[in-house]
Amino acid sequence: MKRIKVNETKCAGCRVCESFCAYNHEKVINPSLSRITIINPGILEQKPIAVVCRQCEKPKCAEACPTGALKFSDEKQMVVFNENECINCGACAKACPYGAITMHFEKRIPLKCDLCGGDPTCVKHCTAGAITLEEIPDEIEIKKKRFEIS
Amino acid sequence: MTKYSGYCGKFLRVNLSKGIITEEELPGKVIEKYIGANGLGAYYLYKETEKGVDPLGENNKLILFTGPLTGTIFPSSPKIGIFSKSPLTGGFMDSYAGGHFGAELKFAGYDGMIVEGKSEKPVYIWINNGEVELRDAAEYWGKSTTETREAIKKEVNDDLIRIAVIGPAGEKMVHYACIMVDGTHAAGRGGLGAVMGSKKLKAIAIRGTKNSIKVADEEKTNEIVESIFEEVRTNKVMSETLPTFGTTTATLANNSTGILGTRNWQTEVFENAEDISHIALKEQLFEKTLSCFQCPVRCVHYCKIKEGEYKGLETMKPQYETVYSLGSLCGINDPKVIAKANYICNEAGIDTISAGVSIAFVMECFEKGILTEKELEGIEARFGNGKAVIALLEKVVAKEGIGEFISLGTKRMSEKLGKGTEKFAIHVKGLELAGHSIRGYKGMSLGYAVSNRGGSHQDMRHIPERSGQFDRRSIEGKEQLVVDITSTTVIRDTFTYCAMVEGVIGRVGLTEKHVNIINAVCGFDFDLEELKTIATRILNLERCFNIREGMDRKDDTIPGRFMTEPIPEGPSKGMYTPKEELDEMLDKFYKLRGWDENGIPLQETIKELGLDDIVKDKDLRS
Numbered sequence: 001m002k003r004i005k006v007n008e009t010k011c012a013g014c015r016v017c018e019s020f021c022a023y024n025h026e027k028v029i030n031p032s033l034s035r036i037t038i039i040n041p042g043i044l045e046q047k048p049i050a051v052v053c054r055q056c057e058k059p060k061c062a063e064a065c066p067t068g069a070l071k072f073s074d075e076k077q078m079v080v081f082n083e084n085e086c087i088n089c090g091a092c093a094k095a096c097p098y099g100a101i102t103m104h105f106e107k108r109i110p111l112k113c114d115l116c117g118g119d120p121t122c123v124k125h126c127t128a129g130a131i132t133l134e135e136i137p138d139e140i141e142i143k144k145k146r147f148e149i150s
Numbered sequence: 151m152t153k154y155s156g157y158c159g160k161f162l163r164v165n166l167s168k169g170i171i172t173e174e175e176l177p178g179k180v181i182e183k184y185i186g187a188n189g190l191g192a193y194y195l196y197k198e199t200e201k202g203v204d205p206l207g208e209n210n211k212l213i214l215f216t217g218p219l220t221g222t223i224f225p226s227s228p229k230i231g232i233f234s235k236s237p238l239t240g241g242f243m244d245s246y247a248g249g250h251f252g253a254e255l256k257f258a259g260y261d262g263m264i265v266e267g268k269s270e271k272p273v274y275i276w277i278n279n280g281e282v283e284l285r286d287a288a289e290y291w292g293k294s295t296t297e298t299r300e301a302i303k304k305e306v307n308d309d310l311i312r313i314a315v316i317g318p319a320g321e322k323m324v325h326y327a328c329i330m331v332d333g334t335h336a337a338g339r340g341g342l343g344a345v346m347g348s349k350k351l352k353a354i355a356i357r358g359t360k361n362s363i364k365v366a367d368e369e370k371t372n373e374i375v376e377s378i379f380e381e382v383r384t385n386k387v388m389s390e391t392l393p394t395f396g397t398t399t400a401t402l403a404n405n406s407t408g409i410l411g412t413r414n415w416q417t418e419v420f421e422n423a424e425d426i427s428h429i430a431l432k433e434q435l436f437e438k439t440l441s442c443f444q445c446p447v448r449c450v451h452y453c454k455i456k457e458g459e460y461k462g463l464e465t466m467k468p469q470y471e472t473v474y475s476l477g478s479l480c481g482i483n484d485p486k487v488i489a490k491a492n493y494i495c496n497e498a499g500i501d502t503i504s505a506g507v508s509i510a511f512v513m514e515c516f517e518k519g520i521l522t523e524k525e526l527e528g529i530e531a532r533f534g535n536g537k538a539v540i541a542l543l544e545k546v547v548a549k550e551g552i553g554e555f556i557s558l559g560t561k562r563m564s565e566k567l568g569k570g571t572e573k574f575a576i577h578v579k580g581l582e583l584a585g586h587s588i589r590g591y592k593g594m595s596l597g598y599a600v601s602n603r604g605g606s607h608q609d610m611r612h613i614p615e616r617s618g619q620f621d622r623r624s625i626e627g628k629e630q631l632v633v634d635i636t637s638t639t640v641i642r643d644t645f646t647y648c649a650m651v652e653g654v655i656g657r658v659g660l661t662e663k664h665v666n667i668i669n670a671v672c673g674f675d676f677d678l679e680e681l682k683t684i685a686t687r688i689l690n691l692e693r694c695f696n697i698r699e700g701m702d703r704k705d706d707t708i709p710g711r712f713m714t715e716p717i718p719e720g721p722s723k724g725m726y727t728p729k730e731e732l733d734e735m736l737d738k739f740y741k742l743r744g745w746d747e748n749g750i751p752l753q754e755t756i757k758e759l760g761l762d763d764i765v766k767d768k769d770l771r772s
Contacts, residue, residue: 009438012393012439012440012441012448012450013440013441014441014442014443014444014445014446014448015250015443015444016225016444016445016446019222019223019444020223022362023223026362027364027368028362028363028364029221029222029223029362029363029364029365030257030359030361030362030363031257031359032257032359032360033362039309039310040310041309043296043299043300043333043464044333044334044452044464044465044466045332045333045334045440046437046438046440046452046464048440105359105360125379125446127379127382127383127389127446127447127448128393128439128441128448
């Protein structure tokens with residue numbers, strides 16, 4: 001499956017990814033409408049950490065969704081969102097253990113990374129080369145399988 | 151609400167005397183005449199202050215404005231412009247900080263704010279999207295910039311808010327106190343932190359998540375933005391040099407040309423320049439590359455001192471200007487001392503340039519026997535003595551003893567001392583000189599002299615002469631060069647974008663590129679002539695502010711040293727700018743600007759620029 005990975009050693013915390021993500025999806029610039037968020041804790045903000053959907057094979061957001069608007073698509077190998085089925089309840093945002101989903105403050109729909117249809121704008125505009133689109137499996141499911149945790 | 155994109159269309163007015171906060175519309179007519187940050191700052195400061203206003207009094211105003219590019223996808227445009235009458239120069243002051251604060255203000259719904267009056271007790275302004283309030287800051291008064299920032303984040307329970315803050319030096323109104331923005335950036339110049347301190351305003355904190363910014367013409371904006379991103383990816387300076395070294399490669403570049411300010415500009419060749427080079431800084435200090443909001447260039451560096459007396463100390467940058475002012479200018483050859491000094495300045499909130507130049511002045515006075523070791527409270531202020539630099543800085547930020555004297559800045563120190571010290575008091579209009587030679591560039595000689603801020607390297611730019619594009623040794627045509635370059639720097643500060651992408655957009659003269667950017671993002675219909683008029687209008691309005699406050703030709707000058715002492719050694723040996731040369735350039739420049747021989751804008755110039763609605767002739771000619 002394809003996932004967005006962020007090399008935080010390279011990340012300079014510029015948040016170009018956030019601006020382009022919001023702009024690409026919502027036609028406006030506002031980091032709170034971005035699917036990817038760079039968290040810069042610490043007094044000198046020297047250790048940026050990225051929060052972005054990891055496209056879980058067994059997604060908690062989909063589990064929590066009462067209508068099936070969110071689900072892991074075997075065909076697309078990612079978690080897909082169908083706006084038509086969304087009832088704006090916000091259960092997905094609460095359920096995601098990674099904080100990767102927030103709710104659109106006006107439309108009340110989840111802001112969920114769709115990999116920009118395969119050519120993510122965040123990857124394209126990261127001049128630090130910190131953000132990449134990688135073909136990698138869900139490591140959590142691999143580990144759980146090996147150690148027989150169900 | 152304005153019809154133009156890139157704006158929120160409103161700003162805040164915070165009256166600290168009355169404790170009243172209101173929202174005001176940013177009128178379309180004002181936007182069309184002044185566009186953004188620099189323009190709006192000049193307009194409101196001129197309009198809303200009276201002649202002779204005390205910079206540290208209740209009637210001075212502290213004005214903050216973003217530009218219309220801030221908070222859009224336009225790269226490298228994070229700046230917040232801060233404007234006031236300067237306690238250091240007594241004139242118009244604008245200083246710009248990067249970071250994320252400017253964009254956060256837009257995402258909270260405001261293009262800027264005007265802070266007026268004076269609070270009785272320490273307060274800070276808390277902007278939580280559309281809700282704005284004054285909060286008690288008594289427990290933060292006296293605290294460092296970092297301590298204050300961290301405490302406010304805890305108080306409002308959000309780690310990602312953006313904060314502009316003053317340190318103890320601003321509270322004590324050190325004349326070159328700065329405003330620290332986001333911890334790693336500064337609106338450094340001209341004592342704006344002292345103005346904030348005089349108002350008992352400790353900080354401005356913002357949470358901005360609810361306001362979205364649009365661009366007018368998406369297709370054209372995308373095209374321009376993508377071309378700049380491509381340039382950033384492929385241009386060696388922007389893709390390699392700046393991310394690896396910040397601006398610190400200038401140290402060796404200037405030294406090899408013989409124009410690196412050394413030991414208070416007694417010479418411009420530093421024999422130990424290699425010790426404080428970009429390579430030395432990278433090895434000894436730099437740990438990680440960081441960046442401002444929406445900037446793909448990445449010129450900021452997180453530093454950690456790896457060994458020695460200051461081992462473990464963490465700070466941000468230093469950039470070239472600090473390596474010059476607290477390094478070569480004080481004869482310091484140890485990056486660790488520069489980092490420690492940078493740390494003291496950032497935490498107490500003072501401008502590293504003015505601080506370094508002021509200390510270098512004291513060092514020269516000490517070596518010449520004008521200030522004694524006793525007067526300096528036992529500090530042996532010899533050039534090259536790192537311990538002395540640190541000790542003097544600590545006294546400046548505490549404004550204690552000799553520190554109170556040094557906190558006045560070079561101009562006032564030399565006025566108090568006399569004894570010919572004004573010749574080597576390195577300032578223009580009271581603002582200490584940045585790290586780009588006056589003697590080594592004829593254009594910079596004129597540019598510094600006529601800068602409305604004074605000794606700033608951000609009005610006239612040195613790069614077109616350093617690169618050889620223009621002959622730095624000739625005064626020929628320099629009046630036109632200053633006009634052309636300052637038209638781009640004032641537009642840079644008005645739109646606003648950072649000096650780091652100036653090269654891509656164009657440094658010498660406004661072009662269709664500038665016009666296309668602002669039209670695409672905002673939806674204006676400007677042509678090149680109109681944009682040129684706006685640039686000239688803003689520069690003239692700043693000039694009128696200074697004239698109103700008593701400045702004229704006598705203030706358009708450079709330190710005596712640079713008019714009488716040739717560079718004594720090195721590749722630029724023999725260069726200086728005698729008064730006759732400066733006068734010749736000034737005469738031509740004034741003529742070109744439409745100013746009289748005393749440097750005062752003619753009545754017809756004011757009228758042509760449409761400034762006669764706020765600039766009254768009696769303000770200029772009394």
